[in-house]
Amino acid sequence: MPEFRKDPVVGRWVIVSAERGTLPSDYATKKDKGEGWFCPFCMGNESMTPPEIFAFRKEGTEPDSPGWNIRVVPNKFPLFSSQPHRGMEREREGIFDKMSGVGKHEIIIESPDHDKELTDLPLTTLKKILFVYKMRTEELSKDPRFRYVVIFKNRGREAGASLEHSYSQIIALPIVPKGILEELNGGKRYHRDHDRCIFCDMVEQECQSGLRIIEENEDFITFAPFAARFPFETWIMPKVHMSNYRMIQQHQYQTLAILLSSTLKKLDIALSNPPYNLVFHSAPILGEDLPYFHWHIEIIPRVSKMVGFGWGTGFYFNPTPPEESAACLRGVSVT
Amino acid sequence: MPEFRKDPVVGRWVIVSAERGTLPSDYATKKDKGEGWFCPFCMGNESMTPPEIFAFRKEGTEPDSPGWNIRVVPNKFPLFSSQPHRGMEREREGIFDKMSGVGKHEIIIESPDHDKELTDLPLTTLKKILFVYKMRTEELSKDPRFRYVVIFKNRGREAGASLEHSYSQIIALPIVPKGILEELNGGKRYHRDHDRCIFCDMVEQECQSGLRIIEENEDFITFAPFAARFPFETWIMPKVHMSNYRMIQQHQYQTLAILLSSTLKKLDIALSNPPYNLVFHSAPILGEDLPYFHWHIEIIPRVSKMVGFGWGTGFYFNPTPPEESAACLRGVSVT
Numbered sequence: 255m256p257e258f259r260k261d262p263v264v265g266r267w268v269i270v271s272a273e274r275g276t277l278p279s280d281y282a283t284k285k286d287k288g289e290g291w292f293c294p295f296c297m298g299n300e301s302m303t304p305p306e307i308f309a310f311r312k313e314g315t316e317p318d319s320p321g322w323n324i325r326v327v328p329n330k331f332p333l334f335s336s337q338p339h340r341g342m343e344r345e346r347e348g349i350f351d352k353m354s355g356v357g358k359h360e361i362i363i364e365s366p367d368h369d370k371e372l373t374d375l376p377l378t379t380l381k382k383i384l385f386v387y388k389m390r391t392e393e394l395s396k397d398p399r400f401r402y403v404v405i406f407k408n409r410g411r412e413a414g415a416s417l418e419h420s421y422s423q424i425i426a427l428p429i430v431p432k433g434i435l436e437e438l439n440g441g442k443r444y445h446r447d448h449d450r451c452i453f454c455d456m457v458e459q460e461c462q463s464g465l466r467i468i469e470e471n472e473d474f475i476t477f478a479p480f481a482a483r484f485p486f487e488t489w490i491m492p493k494v495h496m497s498n499y500r501m502i503q504q505h506q507y508q509t510l511a512i513l514l515s516s517t518l519k520k521l522d523i524a525l526s527n528p529p530y531n532l533v534f535h536s537a538p539i540l541g542e543d544l545p546y547f548h549w550h551i552e553i554i555p556r557v558s559k560m561v562g563f564g565w566g567t568g569f570y571f572n573p574t575p576p577e578e579s580a581a582c583l584r585g586v587s588v589t
Numbered sequence: 590m591p592e593f594r595k596d597p598v599v600g601r602w603v604i605v606s607a608e609r610g611t612l613p614s615d616y617a618t619k620k621d622k623g624e625g626w627f628c629p630f631c632m633g634n635e636s637m638t639p640p641e642i643f644a645f646r647k648e649g650t651e652p653d654s655p656g657w658n659i660r661v662v663p664n665k666f667p668l669f670s671s672q673p674h675r676g677m678e679r680e681r682e683g684i685f686d687k688m689s690g691v692g693k694h695e696i697i698i699e700s701p702d703h704d705k706e707l708t709d710l711p712l713t714t715l716k717k718i719l720f721v722y723k724m725r726t727e728e729l730s731k732d733p734r735f736r737y738v739v740i741f742k743n744r745g746r747e748a749g750a751s752l753e754h755s756y757s758q759i760i761a762l763p764i765v766p767k768g769i770l771e772e773l774n775g776g777k778r779y780h781r782d783h784d785r786c787i788f789c790d791m792v793e794q795e796c797q798s799g800l801r802i803i804e805e806n807e808d809f810i811t812f813a814p815f816a817a818r819f820p821f822e823t824w825i826m827p828k829v830h831m832s833n834y835r836m837i838q839q840h841q842y843q844t845l846a847i848l849l850s851s852t853l854k855k856l857d858i859a860l861s862n863p864p865y866n867l868v869f870h871s872a873p874i875l876g877e878d879l880p881y882f883h884w885h886i887e888i889i890p891r892v893s894k895m896v897g898f899g900w901g902t903g904f905y906f907n908p909t910p911p912e913e914s915a916a917c918l919r920g921v922s923v924t
Contacts, residue, residue, distance in 0.1 A: 268817065
């Protein structure tokens with residue numbers, strides 16, 4: 255049974271699980287698995303995943319059969335137990351705290367076609383994927399055991415993807431991740447002092463200076479953050495205040511899809527299809543419309559090895575100033 | 590000029606620098622540089638580094654000439670300006686804070702021999718390296734511009750090492766890294782509530798349970814931390830309270846060298862010479878003997894790709910419970 259463990263000093267939760275059965279030898283042999291293997295996410299292989307939760311599919315086709323466009327399935331190797339009626343046992347082990355690893359882990363297969371990347375998909379499909387993110391977030395938010403839903407995508411093995419076929423992931427957690435708590439606390443502090451949302455102020459300042467803007471449209475801006483930890487770190491943020499991704503407006507699927515697609519294409523061109531992590535930072539499930547938090551997407555291309563003292567000490571060295579990465583990406587034409 | 594930039598939301602400092610001159614193309618071409626290249630750290634190539642700061646060398650040999658055993662040099666590509674009399678200009682850019690990038694960055698070349706790893710060195714040399722860490726920390730701590738000194742080692746390109754030749758690094762910073770501040774705050778909170786050091790309690794509990802202990806001797810223990818973020822994450826901690834590495838006792842170079850060498854050998858055997866990051870977590874320069882902080886070494890083998898939602902959200906998934914990694918490493922004989 256996987257469990258959540260809390261670091262007693264800094265309060266960070268970690269999921270510790272042996273259920274995936276990794277042995278030292280799994281780490282030692284780091285050979286590339288090669289291509290040409292059977293892909294459980296391809297059309298026709300539906301039986302290789304757990305039964306689908308949702309799919310956009312042709313009328314008249316059966317669940318878990320071909321004919322779909324986007325498919326949502328439970329992760330076959332979930333990070334935690336998702337037993338429907340299981341509660342959360344909290345326990346103490348001396349000075350340490352832990353609780354049972356209840357959570358939900360879903361996979362969004364973005365296309366039936368093995369070779370299509372997110373950026374190869376038509377805008378209508380991308381809009382549907384963004385809608386699925388919202389729909390699944392809403393659904394998972396109804397479970398009273400959960401406090402946080404995170405949407406993310408790892409592209410490329412170096413970024414943690416286990417399969418080549420393009421997919422995103424949604425995880426529902428019984429805790430709020432420490433990094434999000436810090437953003438909430440920072441936002442709260444600023445709001446208390448200034449009675450304004452720090453992210454709204456950030457959007458305003460970035461729009462005014464233009465220095466770090468990569469692209470924008472009526473609803474969203476793409477920019478390189480002032481204190482970027484990584485080369486070409488790129489954020490996408492709604493221009494109007496909105497604390498939770500669930501609050502996205504119908505017409506914004508279109509404007510977000512356009513900007514997301516274009517941003518990812520620019521990164522692909524500038525950095526030759528880098529591996530990347532894309533994470534939605536959104537408010538916790540409870541708390542409704544927080545005046546001090548503002549959802550956004552953080553995209554981190556995995557182009558540089560982190561230097562050692564970033565690990566664990568939370569200090570980063572970034573050899574590419576965000577003004578330079580923004581200028582570079584602004585200049586990339588995606589036609 | 591490199592600069593320190595503060596994330597306005599979470600307060601994390603990042604060094605942003607264009608001085609290393611990285612271009613998008615540097616990231617795009619990620620080819621292995623191959624072996625057989627000229628190594629500036631090898632005996633005989635002393636002129637390829639900036640003039641040495643310190644060396645253990647044969648009597649009668651000149652600085653920056655052959656005849657040394659351990660050599661300390663400034664980093665030829667430092668993260669920041671180290672102009673001796675430069676102050677720290679602090680500036681505001683709208684809602685953002687930044688300051689000039691003053692710091693010091695030194696390299697400890699652990700052996701004149703290109704092929705010797707840290708674990709290949711005789712104990713006497715390892716003891717000298719540990720002494721050099723302390724001596725350089727003390728020296729750098731005298732500069733009133735600095736608040737923190739971090740000692741670390743990246744082994745392997747995947748862990749951020751730029752050269753194959755074995756070396757460690759010491760960096761003096763004008764700020765305390767966020768991760769250390771969090772440990773200080775967590776330690777302070779626990780001390781206020783319990784009037785005890787949380788790390789001392791951790792040592793006691795680990796020694797009692799034995800579950801996560803890998804090895805120990807009279808002065809130090811090696812163990813897998815309860816909420817390990819990474820597979821085979823391993824910490825080395827002094828058994829007796831000591832907040833700063835600078836306070837290490839003369840006889841402890843021996844006991845630490847023995848345990849460090851043996852721990853690294855065990856990891857090498859169990860994981861087939863993994864890349865790793867090794868970081869000393871020590872108290873800030875000021876603050877002398879803090880009752881609530883306890884220096885220790887964190888070793889993180891880079892054996893698994895982090896899953897996406899660890900990035901930026903501060904939430905980790907570890908597929909190898911620390912009890913299992915500890916049992917595995919306990920069982921490795923290094924004779």
